[in-house]
Amino acid sequence: MSSYPIYDEKALKAQRAARNMVERDRKIIRIVMVAGILILLMVALAYSSKYPIYLVALPLILYYLLIRGVINWRQWAALLAYEVKCPYCKKPVATRIYLYKTPTPNCPHCGKRALATLNQLDHPQS
């Protein structure tokens, strides 16, 4: 039993292009995130004896949420840019950008699996 739909070559092409767009800046976002957290952690440790812990932790939490927002934005933007559509209901998988949630592989309209697996993207069905 296969719960994954069969994608046509055009659909796979759009999904591959969207994935490549996300992959392009994944590394730079990760470096910025780790560097920022390390810097904020050092600042937090330096001020931890002078200020209450919630004040010291706040910039770290805000920075993390900011980076999460950027990551989510990049993923939704890629799905929008290449107009990735659900193979079942043919509706677009993304209609807008959400900063607070990550796109799932499932279609927001019909709930069925809309995005191909990495394996399907890399090894198209013959």
Ligand SMILES: [Zn+2]
């Ligand atoms: Zn659908």
